[in-house]
Amino acid sequence: MSIFVVQGGFVRISEKYSYSKYRNKESRPQGSGRVFVSPKEKFSFNPIINLPAKFWGNIGLLILIVFGLWFVFYSRFFQIKEIIIEGNSLVSSDRISKNIDLGQNIFRFNIKNTREKIIANNPLIGDVAIYRGIPNALKIVILERKPQIIWQSGDKYYLVDESGTVGREVSNSEFPDLIRIADRKNMPVHVGQHLLSESFINFSEKINRDFFSEVNIHPTGYYITETTFDPYVQTDSGFFVKFDTARDAKKQLSDLKDIIIAYRSNIHEYVDVRINGWAYYK
Structure with missing residues (x-):
């Protein structure tokens, strides 16, 4: 910008005015010199990029941990x-x-x-x-669990384990070596039911194991009519034997042996050894 000054009919053009020049002169403190900033200091500093190396190391470690957890707990591997x-x-x-x-x-x-x-x-x-x-x-x-008995109710057969629990339904041809006990009342049975006491199972095993060796007669079947306290054993001699599971199995077999030796010819239907010290036959 130029300034025109009129003096006595003559026009004199003063020096060119610069706003920025005078502003800088006015704003710059007296006696101060110029301040020069190197390009490196002026443009290279960034508060994020120039964080300490330890910070970036921790970030990297965190990323590895997160990825590791995902890989271990959620990947298809x-x-x-x-x-x-x-x-x-x-x-x-x-x-x-x-x-x-x-x-x-x-x-x-x-x-x-x-x-x-x-x-x-x-x-x-x-x-x-x-x-x-x-x-x-x-x-x-x-x-x-160890299977112990095949329990028959009606036309169905059930595998009973050592604790007296019904394991599953089976066919009559399965487990031929196990004792088969028929329920003459045909009470309903379901899998998982606790059907028999362990004392009943132990008693039945002893009778089945020692019957022939004690009395020289083969048992052909086992059945229940009213309660598991009074099991019946059918024999190949045509009669059956009534037992009491609350009494000792060996003692009852001994009583049975004695009465068979003494009265074998008179026994046609059954022998009852349930009462201690007594034996009945028919």
Whole structure:
């Protein structure tokens, strides 16, 4: 910008005015010099990029930890793909494995709940041990209950274990070596029911094991008419024997032996050894 000054008819052009020049002069303190900033200091500093190296190390470590947790607990690499079952003979592997969903994460798989579920759904299983096989397999070891008796009610047969619990329904041809006891009242039975006492099972085993060796007569069948306290044993000699499970099995077999030796020709229907010190026959 130029300034025109009129003096005595003459026009004089003064120096060119610069706003920025005068502003800088007015705003700059007296006696101060110019301040020069190097390009490196002026443009290279960034408060985020120039954080300490330790900070970036911690960030990297956190990222690795998060990725590691995701990989271990949520990636497909550790999903259950194989189930190995051992120790089962009475319960099928398919019945056991249906309690487990394939595809679960092997580390998040709940062993305790699965074990309880398998035992609850399978009365013939006494205990279960489950082991993780990294990366994607489970091993299940089954401890089954010992089958003791085949219980007949009507036209149905049930496998009863050593504790007296009904394990499952079976056919008449299965387990030919087990004692078969028929319920003449045909009371309804369901799987998982605690049907018989352990004392009854132990008594029946002793009678079945020692009957022939004591009296030289073969038992052909066992049945219940009213209560499990009074089991009957049918013999191949045409008569049956009434026992009392509350009394000692060996003592009753001894009494039976004595009466058969003394009165064998008079026995046609039954022998009753339930009363201590007495024996009845017909």
